[in-house]
Amino acid sequence: MLKPTIFVDLDLPKAVLNYLAEHCSVDAWTEEDTVPREELHTRLAPAEGYLTGGRRIDESLLEAAPNLKVVSSVSVGYNHFDIDAMKRHDVTGTHTPEVLDETVADLVFALMLGSARRVAELDQYVRDGRWKRGDDGVLFGLDVHHATVGIIGMGRIGEAVARRAAHGFGMKVNYHNRSRKPEAEAKYGASYMELDELLAASDFVVMLTPLTNETKSLIGRREFRLMKSSAIFINASRGATVDEPALIEALQDGTIHAAGLDVFQQEPLPADHPLLTLPNVLLLPHIGSATEKTRDAMAMLAARNLVAVLQGEEPPHRVPEFKV
Ligand SMILES: NC(=O)C1=CN([C@@H]2O[C@H](COP(=O)(O)OP(=O)(O)OC[C@H]3O[C@@H](n4cnc5c(N)ncnc54)[C@H](O)[C@@H]3O)[C@@H](O)[C@H]2O)C=CC1
Numbered sequence: 018m019l020k021p022t023i024f025v026d027l028d029l030p031k032a033v034l035n036y037l038a039e040h041c042s043v044d045a046w047t048e049e050d051t052v053p054r055e056e057l058h059t060r061l062a063p064a065e066g067y068l069t070g071g072r073r074i075d076e077s078l079l080e081a082a083p084n085l086k087v088v089s090s091v092s093v094g095y096n097h098f099d100i101d102a103m104k105r106h107d108v109t110g111t112h113t114p115e116v117l118d119e120t121v122a123d124l125v126f127a128l129m130l131g132s133a134r135r136v137a138e139l140d141q142y143v144r145d146g147r148w149k150r151g152d153d154g155v156l157f158g159l160d161v162h163h164a165t166v167g168i169i170g171m172g173r174i175g176e177a178v179a180r181r182a183a184h185g186f187g188m189k190v191n192y193h194n195r196s197r198k199p200e201a202e203a204k205y206g207a208s209y210m211e212l213d214e215l216l217a218a219s220d221f222v223v224m225l226t227p228l229t230n231e232t233k234s235l236i237g238r239r240e241f242r243l244m245k246s247s248a249i250f251i252n253a254s255r256g257a258t259v260d261e262p263a264l265i266e267a268l269q270d271g272t273i274h275a276a277g278l279d280v281f282q283q284e285p286l287p288a289d290h291p292l293l294t295l296p297n298v299l300l301l302p303h304i305g306s307a308t309e310k311t312r313d314a315m316a317m318l319a320a321r322n323l324v325a326v327l328q329g330e331e332p333p334h335r336v337p338e339f340k341v
């Protein structure tokens with residue numbers, strides 16, 4: 018039987034490429050730079066499947082890909098999918114939840130610990146030769162253990178953060194979510210709060226919702242003003258869930274104490290971005306799931322999703338909006 022053609026524009030582990038090649042005729046983009054739009058459209062023309070990362074899937078891409086049946090994203094977030102356009106073109110979307118939860122939760126803790134204890138800033142302090150006896154007071158940070166964390170978006174990753182917070186660090190866990198989660202409340206002693214109440218009560222505010230119309234700029238100037246002046250704001254969701262100019266203002270004028278960010282409105286962060294000038298923000302290049310083991314697992318799951326759809330089977334993780 019003729020194998021379906023698929024286009025892949027990510028660097029994939031050998032085992033994943035082998036698995037794909039067993040079931041599909043694979044056209045892989047092997048250049049280091051992202052595939053240019055025009056080239057992408059050409060390569061997608063014969064493709065029934067597209068395996069990618071955060072590439073925007075919009076009307077013009079779909080028009081260029083008349084044979085496409087499935088876009089399989091190597092990510093759990095799928096805000097780069099134009100769901101309505103995909104439905105119009107009868108293209109389904111799949112994603113890679115669960116396999117990355119623990120890795121992203123580790124990174125959230127790295128941001129919390131790194132911001133509270135000023136890890137990057139004080140590493141630079143030592144390297145610059147500024148460390149001298151008697152400067153102890155200059156080096157103080159804030160405690161993470163037994164502090165209060167407020168998790169906005171108590172989903173799969175939110176729960177992995179709550180478990181670390183409650184059971185590893187003795188923290189009080191507050192959460193805000195679309196719906197209450199009685200099981201999480203029992204497991205982590207977590208308290209459900211409306212957003213404003215959570216912002217006012219938390220030492221660490223951790224953003225972990227998907228980016229949707231409702232969560233776009235969910236945290237802005239008003240919300241920063243509700244936080245404690247000692248609060249540390251962590252964003253590991255998507256940059257656009259936060260009003261970035263309002264965050265910069267809050268960090269500059271002391272409305273909040275510090276921030277730890279893995280995601281930004283524009284990625285990569287431009288070299289002249291104002292966040293780069295602030296000492297009280299820890300900046301990471303969107304590495305939430307970036308360990309070899311987890312990225313390999315995500316890639317294999319994305320491949321299984323894609324092959325399942327092309328074989329007419331239900332994939333392990335179809336994006337909820339496409340479920341019938
Ligand atoms: N920094 C990074 O590298 C990574 C970032 N992410 C981001 O984290 C997000 C969450 O991933 P999961 O935990 O797997 O998703 P999930 O779907 O399991 O959890 C999201 C939670 O947010 C809640 N939520 C949605 N809209 C809300 C609203 N308006 N107000 C309050 N709560 C709301 C949902 O009820 C759900 O419980 C992803 O969508 C992605 O954007 C995910 C992986 C890595």
Ligand SMILES: O=C(O)C(=O)CO
Nearest residue numbers: 091092093094305306
């Ligand atoms: O999976 C996602 O949504 C990411 O942001 C990267 O792992």
